[in-house]
Amino acid sequence: MSTQRDLPALCLMGPTAAGKTDLALNLAEAMPVDLISVDSALVYRGMDIGTAKPDAETLRRFPHTLLDIRDPEETYSAGEFLRDATREISRSRAAGRTPLLVGGTMLYFRALTRGIARLPTADPALRAALDAEAARSGWPAMHRKLAQVDSAAAGRIGVNDRQRIQRALEVYRLSGKPLSAWHADDGSGNAGATRFIKLALVPEPRAALHRRIEQRFERMLDQGFVEEVRQLRARPGLTCRSPSMRAVGYRQLWSYLDGEYGLAEAAERAQAATRQLAKRQLTWLRSEPGVRAVNPLEPRVFGTILSMVEQQMDE
Numbered sequence: 231m232s233t234q235r236d237l238p239a240l241c242l243m244g245p246t247a248a249g250k251t252d253l254a255l256n257l258a259e260a261m262p263v264d265l266i267s268v269d270s271a272l273v274y275r276g277m278d279i280g281t282a283k284p285d286a287e288t289l290r291r292f293p294h295t296l297l298d299i300r301d302p303e304e305t306y307s308a309g310e311f312l313r314d315a316t317r318e319i320s321r322s323r324a325a326g327r328t329p330l331l332v333g334g335t336m337l338y339f340r341a342l343t344r345g346i347a348r349l350p351t352a353d354p355a356l357r358a359a360l361d362a363e364a365a366r367s368g369w370p371a372m373h374r375k376l377a378q379v380d381s382a383a384a385g386r387i388g389v390n391d392r393q394r395i396q397r398a399l400e401v402y403r404l405s406g407k408p409l410s411a412w413h414a415d416d417g418s419g420n421a422g423a424t425r426f427i428k429l430a431l432v433p434e435p436r437a438a439l440h441r442r443i444e445q446r447f448e449r450m451l452d453q454g455f456v457e458e459v460r461q462l463r464a465r466p467g468l469t470c471r472s473p474s475m476r477a478v479g480y481r482q483l484w485s486y487l488d489g490e491y492g493l494a495e496a497a498e499r500a501q502a503a504t505r506q507l508a509k510r511q512l513t514w515l516r517s518e519p520g521v522r523a524v525n526p527l528e529p530r531v532f533g534t535i536l537s538m539v540e541q542q543m544d545e
Contacts, residue, residue, distance in 0.1 A: 268333030
């Protein structure tokens with residue numbers, strides 16, 4: 231039986247729209263857990279509808295940490311998450327409770343459970359040169375260049391993900407070592423101090439997940455997602471290139487408000503980008519050791535997961 235000193239941390243992972251939040255709330259009703267968000271978009275204030283952030287009443291009943299900790303003009307890195315999450319895990323365990331880390335940012339989960347690579351620092355001159363190169367050839371062409379030197383990183387990065395393509399090429403050109411190799415040789419993190427129980431929600435069949443993605447985005451539009459992005463656009467210092475506005479849904483609606491295409495096309499593009507995000511998340515999960523996958527669409531899934539959690543916590 232686990233004692234207070236060696237209480238494990240629960241990791242509830244899965245692709246977007248898999249139902250992680252609802253399940254986490256159910257677990258919070260059944261167990262003494264502290265909810266810790268693992269989501270690179272939920273850290274931003276004012277990004278509520280498009281991130282499916284729990285509403286104020288839900289957060290009052292079930293407080294989450296690492297939500298609303300940055301303004302959207304600011305950045306938030308995996309290293310900062312590692313520091314913040316490690317602190318929250320320690321606080322939870324010191325109180326004799328179980329940390330429950332829930333979200334879909336797999337890079338953050340990997341940083342927490344495996345450690346984080348000590349990557350070369352940013353080089354402004356090289357970044358400017360990469361931007362100029364991309365202005366001539368386009369980011370899909372830059373993605374192809376990345377694939378030639380780091381196929382593993384390119385496989386995880388979307389062809390239009392400017393920020394991550396730029397960083398992966400920057401790391402390679404600065405060090406001569408692919409980003410994926412840096413991650414494989416990552417430094418020590420929190421893995422030695424905490425035992426992690428890793429559960430993943432993997433909806434099957436895949437078409438069901440795609441339907442959930444489409445339905446969720448339609449609800450977001452009904453809830454005022456366009457107006458949320460319109461208000462964000464009015465913030466001084468926030469641009470379409472800000473890391474927060476690269477989140478799926480936000481960047482497509484920003485382009486819609488720029489007049490690049492109509493709302494129907496923006497919705498189609500956002501849903502397609504969300505499906506691609508889910509695919510990348512599932513690819514990460516398949517490569518993550520020790521993950522137990524559960525289909526959230528199966529009957530009585532909560533009872534199954536609760537039994538799995540209780541069994542593993544007693545090991």
